[in-house]
Amino acid sequence: MPTQGNPIATSAYIHIPFCRRRCFYCDFPISVLGDRVRGEESAMIREYLGYLHQEICRSPCQASPLTTIFFGGGTPSLLSPAQVAAILDLLQKCMGIDPQAEISLEVDPGTFSRSQLRGYAQAGVNRLSLGVQAFQDPLLQVCGRSHQRSDIDKAAADIHEAGFENWSLDLISGLPGQTLDHWQESLNQAIALEPRHISAYDLVVEPVTVFGKRYQPDVPPLPSHDLASAMYQMAHDTLTSAGFDHYEISNYGQPGYHCRHNQVYWRNQPYYGFGMGATSYLGQRRLSRPRTRQAYYAWVDHLPQNLEECPVDSQSDRWLETLMLGLRLAEGLSLDALRQEFPAPWINQLIKAAQPHITAGHLYFEGDRLALRVTEGFLVSNSIILSLWNSQA
Ligand code: SF4
Incomplete structure (x- = not known):
């Protein structure tokens, strides 16, 4: 529904709030599906996508083509290619998509096949972001991740085989019991898989998470401040030596592969946000959607037709x-x-x-x-x- 008078945003974030399990450090707005249900088989996903489509259709938007789209989560790779394609078709109809748009989708090891990745590519996805976090099985278990070390190699092989040239890999430093040797190994292994971009985040212990109840920052088994700083420096030294630009506090990209979508956030430029828990930033109005499914559905049912109803940031x-x-x-x-x-x-x-x-x-x-x-x-x-x-x- 294009309207006059609202600001031009050319980026859109789409939140897909489903995961197989909740990782022990995660406070994101998600629903846990278990290890087996996904895509069209899941009534919960189908219902959510119905509301997401309604939100996109009924949101005030400018008819200027999107230049970046980011499917984040959650685990967007729990959606089938047809479900991703339907969302992109809708965005195309509502706002248009620039032919050169960067279209990213987060994927987790163990949640996709090679043919599924080809389907995403056919739908228009041209950048993947793989949530690895660590290359050591004991650390993956400590984090409550649902994948293992062996899933990572298969995931990277599938990404290359499916023809994705532009992909990113996420790591976390400062995990419980993580040593400098672990971290060096993770960095080296990440580089060996040949992503174009690596995000290396420092663990943040959120109070409402399992980690928040188990651990205190700066107290073992979490690393001391000095060890965390040494890990940060190690990431910089290792990744820049391997040809990655350290272009943002936690992000490294080869020249030409810096994430265009995230740069919109960091430059405080406007963007659309759609889905449970997503935030949009339009005309100096920051609008956060409810963080639970039922509250989000009720919010969509009474969708504000005009951003004038949201308070303007001071x-x-x-x-x-x-x-x-x-x-x-x-x-x-x-x-x-x-x-x-x-x-x-x-x-x-x-x-x-x-x-x-x-x-x-x-x-x-x-x-x-x-x-x-x-x-x-x-x-x-x-x-x-x-x-x-x-x-x-
Ligand atoms: S996969 Fe990502 S979004 Fe899902 S629970 Fe783990 S950290 Fe959170």
Whole structure:
């Protein structure tokens, strides 16, 4: 339903909230299906997709073609190719899809076959993101992952055989009992599988998760702060030596393979979000959908027809978001772009507040850009961003 007057977004996130099991560190909005049901066989998936289609059809949108689409989860590879194709057809009808669009889909080892991947490619998917996390069976078990080490090799072989040239692999550092040797092995094994992109996330222990009940940050079996920092540095050294650009705090890509969709988030640009728990950011309005299925279904039944009903982010909220997101990127923030949106005294104060961090070797200016140093600044990014933001108060 294209409408006039809403902002132009050219990216869309689609949340597929189903997993075989819940991993012990995960607080994402998902429903657990068990190990056997998937695709058209699952009434739960069919019902959800019905509401997702309704949401997409009834959402205000501009008729400008999408240049990036990201199927995240959850485990989107629990959908059949026909189900993915139906969503893409709908997006094509509602907003159009640019012929050069980056269309990513998250897949988990053990949840797909080679023919299924070919089906996704036929539907238009041209980038995969494989959730590996670790290459050691004991660590995968500690995390409650539903795949094993042997599933990873098969998954990578299937991805290559199915003709996906552009794919990413996710790893997590700082897992319980993980050593530097484990981490080095995971990095090396990841590189050996020849993805174009690697995300290396530092474990965040969320209170509501199994990990949150079992472990305390910085206390064994979780790594100390120093060990976590050493793992971060090891990822940087290993992956950049292998030809990956460290272009975002946790993300590495070969030249030409940086994730276009995620860069939209980090640059605080508008995007559509569809599905349970998804957030959209349109016209400075951030709209989060309910995080449980029934609440999401009720929300779709009473879908706001106009984004005017959602509160607008305050300028102060947007300032914090812009700093937090933009400084995650190695390219940093453009002061010229900030001047277009925020009051001049805020920019002047930012430049002043940056000075001690520049002296400490964590931040630098280059041209009109302010950026964290890779890796010295990335390692202390949270405290720097907070101090820059607080300086406005
Ligand atoms: S597969 Fe991903 S989304 Fe699903 S439970 Fe595990 S971490 Fe969470």
